[in-house]
Amino acid sequence: MQTTPAVDMITTETPNMKITVASGKGGTGKTTVAVNFFLSVPKTSLLDCDVEEPNSNLFLHNDLKKVKEVTIPVPVIDEQKCEHCGKCADFCNYNALAALPQKVMVFSDLCHGCGGCSLVCPNDAISETGRSIGNIERSLSGQFHTGLLNIGEAMASPLIKELKTYAGENTVIMDAPPGTACPMITTVEDTDYCILVTEPTPFGLNDLKLAAEVVREMKIPAGVVINRAGVGDGGVEEYCHQTGLPIIMEIPYDRRIAEAYSEGIPFVETMPQWKENFLQMFETIKEAVR
Amino acid sequence: MKQLTVISGKGGTGKTTLTSAFAALAENATIADCDVDAANMHLLLQPEIIKTYDFTALPTANIHLEQCTGCGICVDNCRFGAIKEGFEIDPYICEGCGVCEYVCPADAVTMEYNKCGEAYESKTRFGPLVHAKLGIGEEAGGKLVTLVREIAEEVGPKNNCDTIIIDGPPGTGCSVIAALTGVDIALVVTEPTVAGIHDLKRVMEVTEHFEIPSLVCINKSDINDNKRREIEKFCTQKGIKIAGEIPYDTTPTEAMVEGKTIVEYTDNSFAKCVIEVWEEVKEEMQS
Numbered sequence: 001m002q003t004t005p006a007v008d009m010i011t012t013e014t015p016n017m018k019i020t021v022a023s024g025k026g027g028t029g030k031t032t033v034a035v036n037f038f039l040s041v042p043k044t045s046l047l048d049c050d051v052e053e054p055n056s057n058l059f060l061h062n063d064l065k066k067v068k069e070v071t072i073p074v075p076v077i078d079e080q081k082c083e084h085c086g087k088c089a090d091f092c093n094y095n096a097l098a099a100l101p102q103k104v105m106v107f108s109d110l111c112h113g114c115g116g117c118s119l120v121c122p123n124d125a126i127s128e129t130g131r132s133i134g135n136i137e138r139s140l141s142g143q144f145h146t147g148l149l150n151i152g153e154a155m156a157s158p159l160i161k162e163l164k165t166y167a168g169e170n171t172v173i174m175d176a177p178p179g180t181a182c183p184m185i186t187t188v189e190d191t192d193y194c195i196l197v198t199e200p201t202p203f204g205l206n207d208l209k210l211a212a213e214v215v216r217e218m219k220i221p222a223g224v225v226i227n228r229a230g231v232g233d234g235g236v237e238e239y240c241h242q243t244g245l246p247i248i249m250e251i252p253y254d255r256r257i258a259e260a261y262s263e264g265i266p267f268v269e270t271m272p273q274w275k276e277n278f279l280q281m282f283e284t285i286k287e288a289v290r
Numbered sequence: 291m292k293q294l295t296v297i298s299g300k301g302g303t304g305k306t307t308l309t310s311a312f313a314a315l316a317e318n319a320t321i322a323d324c325d326v327d328a329a330n331m332h333l334l335l336q337p338e339i340i341k342t343y344d345f346t347a348l349p350t351a352n353i354h355l356e357q358c359t360g361c362g363i364c365v366d367n368c369r370f371g372a373i374k375e376g377f378e379i380d381p382y383i384c385e386g387c388g389v390c391e392y393v394c395p396a397d398a399v400t401m402e403y404n405k406c407g408e409a410y411e412s413k414t415r416f417g418p419l420v421h422a423k424l425g426i427g428e429e430a431g432g433k434l435v436t437l438v439r440e441i442a443e444e445v446g447p448k449n450n451c452d453t454i455i456i457d458g459p460p461g462t463g464c465s466v467i468a469a470l471t472g473v474d475i476a477l478v479v480t481e482p483t484v485a486g487i488h489d490l491k492r493v494m495e496v497t498e499h500f501e502i503p504s505l506v507c508i509n510k511s512d513i514n515d516n517k518r519r520e521i522e523k524f525c526t527q528k529g530i531k532i533a534g535e536i537p538y539d540t541t542p543t544e545a546m547v548e549g550k551t552i553v554e555y556t557d558n559s560f561a562k563c564v565i566e567v568w569e570e571v572k573e574e575m576q577s
Contacts, residue, residue: 024328026301026460031485052461053299053492055485073369093348093386114369114387151492152499154432154464178301178460179327181424181431185382202546203306207328213426218382231540233547255513258538262514264484 017171017289018191020049022215024207026178028197029227029251032261034175035059036268037195040278044143045170049160049187050177051134051147058264062139064146070162071130072113072155077104081125088117088126109154134159136166143170156183180210188215192289194222195248201232205239212245221288223248225281246288249281291446292575293454293473295324297497299489301460303479304509307542309457310334310551311564312571313416319453321414322442323421324435324469326407331457334551337412337419345407345422345437347430348386353377357398364390364399382427406430409437411445418445432464439469453575462496475575476502477533477567481510482517490521494528504530505574507567511535531574534567536560 021034031048035056038046048056057064075088075097086099096111097104108131118126134149136159147163149156160183164174176187188194194215198208208224215222224240229250240247251257260267268274296309310331313321323331351372353364358377365373368390372383391399406428412419420442422434442454458469470476476497480490490506497504506525511518518535525532537560545555552561 025330026298026328028302050461052463052466053485053489055300055488058484058488091388091392093388112385112387114385114389115367116387116389116392119367119389119392149463151462151495152467153462154467156461156463179325179431179465180426181327181465182429183461183463184327185427185429189380189382201543202333202549203330206330206333210328210426217426231543255538258510258513261485262481262483262517 015286015289016169017193017285018167018174019171019193019195019285020174020176020188020191021195021197022176022184022188022211023178023197024180024211025198025203028199028204030178030197031055031059031175032227032267033195033197033225034173035266036274037278037281038173039266039268040275041282043170045168045172046144047163047167047172047174048146049163049174051149051156051159051163052177052183054146054148056175057144057146059266060139060144062144064137064139066135067138068136068162069132070134070136070159071132072111072158073115073128074108074111074113074131075106075117075126076129077106078125078127081123083123085122087120087122091116091120112155113158136163138166142168157186160186180214185214188218188220191220193285194220195225196222197225197227198236199228199232200226200234200236202235204232205235208236209239212243223284223288225249225251227251228253248284249277291443291452291454293456294475294477294571294575295456295458295469295473296477296479297458297466297469297493298460298479299462299493300480300486303481303486304536304542305479306330306457307552308479308507308564308567309455311553312455312568314551314553315565315568316453316455318417318451319455320418320420320442320446320449320451322438322454322456323419324438324456324465325459326422326434326438326465327424327431327459329421329423331419332421334546334549335414335416335419336549337410337414337421339410339412341411343409343437343441344405345409345434346403347406347433349388349401349403350381350384350386351379351390352400352402353379354398354400357396359396361395363393363395367393385429407434409434409441411441417451418449420445432468435465435468462493466493466496470497470500470502473502476504477507477571478504479507479509480521482508482514482521484517487517487520491524505533505571506530507533508535510538513538533570533574534563536563536567
């Protein structure tokens with residue numbers, strides 16, 4: 001079968017990239033950028049990796065279907081076999097086991113599921129069971145997946161790791177959790193490009209520096225989107241120029257954008273001319289990844 | 291000693307703006323900045339550090355290649371996939387469990403403890419501040435939050451403080467739980483947007499789970515009337531008091547640029563709203 005040169009162009013020109021949208025500071029517009037980017041660039045998929053507070057679907061309004069309950073393996077002690085030697089509790093670096101003279105207590109909430117306790121147990125008294133930490137849901141089209149961490153659950157990273165396996169074949173955009181701690185690292189790890197969303201204020205700058213340092217250490221190419229451009233001061237721009245971090249888009253401070261956001265309307269729907277800007281940004285990212 | 295935690299679920303709703311104003315308004319409070327991986331309080335309170343505490347949490351595996359026979363048993367047993375090609379440990383993925391060290395037949399793995407952050411006891415123009423910096427890409431944010439709170443619990447009484455005001459992190463996970471455990475009251479800052487409401491509901495489930503009495507503050511309250519009413523209705527249904535509403539305004543940004551708290555920067559209507567919220571919170575804390 002013959003393919004037209006145009007099709008060849010598209011397939012060679014669109015490498016399947018993994019692009020994360022992150023920020024140090026919360027509330028700078030990660031979800032806004034991720035969702036509008038996803039809606040502007042054809043043949044992309046979106047993963048909402050902010051599993052503690054996933055918001056992307058509030059703007060996409062997909063019907064979601066649960067595809068997987070994510071569990072982590074936690075120990076179960078067979079009291080018949082256990083001799084209370086305490087080796088398991090000594091081994092556990094997470095304090096998830098406490099060996100009392102007559103009983104071994106398991107604190108499942110603290111367990112990371114490393115499996116070390118069952119390896120060290122001399123009596124083969126430890127087996128494992130799955131403890132639910134959250135769910136993965138998807139849209140009917142399969143272009144969108146989101147994780148949802150159970151309430152009161154501390155372990156976000158294993159859920160994010162599992163969610164990332166649903167990336168699919170297309171270029172995937174990942175909405176990261178705020179901060180620079182493990183959930184953000186887990187999201188950014190092994191991606192091709194990181195969009196850092198910030199606002200031009202002292203808080204925005206402080207947290208942008210932290211996030212930029214993370215991606216620099218992880219050797220992931222990055223670019224900055226300045227949201228609410230026009231408020232604050234020039235600190236962010238100055239920092240970007242000094243460190244050679246490219247500014248790949250600016251979204252102005254505009255009450256209309258804030259109002260559309262408050263209603264759950266992606267602003268490329270009310271201001272469709274912005275799709276062009278996101279496509280342009282996609283080109284910039286492709287260049288940087290190449 | 292009373293403890294108040296300011297949280298939000300969603301980031302950027304104004305936690306630090308409010309907490310810093312509370313620092314200025316409260317008479318005898320120690321402030322604890324528990325947003326350890328994106329701390330901002332120091333930008334407004336300009337602390338003078340009195341004491342630095344090293345923070346060490348979990349170790350990281352180190353494979354000594356000269357001893358490694360390349361058998362791959364460590365790779366098979368690592369549940370986190372932290373051992374890359376060439377038996378190199380990815381420090382960002384390694385969770386420090388020690389399984390690789392245990393299973394290695396050639397004794398080629400050691401577990402190494404490195405400093406992964408710092409906590410600080412500081413002096414500010416409003417009283418003591420305890421804050422921290424999590425090392426780049428480090429885990430264990432929750433443990434550092436706990437350390438900050440432990441220091442604050444020592445520093446508070448030493449400085450005749452009767453209150454600890456905790457600026458919490460966004461989200462609902464590890465660090466949020468550490469910032470909420472055992473406090474007397476939580477102030478949840480939200481905004482009338484679909485995301486603000488969604489995140490408010492989730493984080494309120496967390497405060498309920500840990501049985502912490504809560505108050506709500508609606509920031510940017512005039513951005514969407516319907517959504518504001520939705521929050522009010524939700525709070526009424528839940529029997530949660532609304533401590534106050536604050537308009538959508540550039541005042542906090544202007545104050546931030548000057549390195550000042552809202553109440554130092556201006557006495558405009560915005561600042562008055564913030565003061566009213568503090569009065570409500572104070573009253574609720576004392577009751």
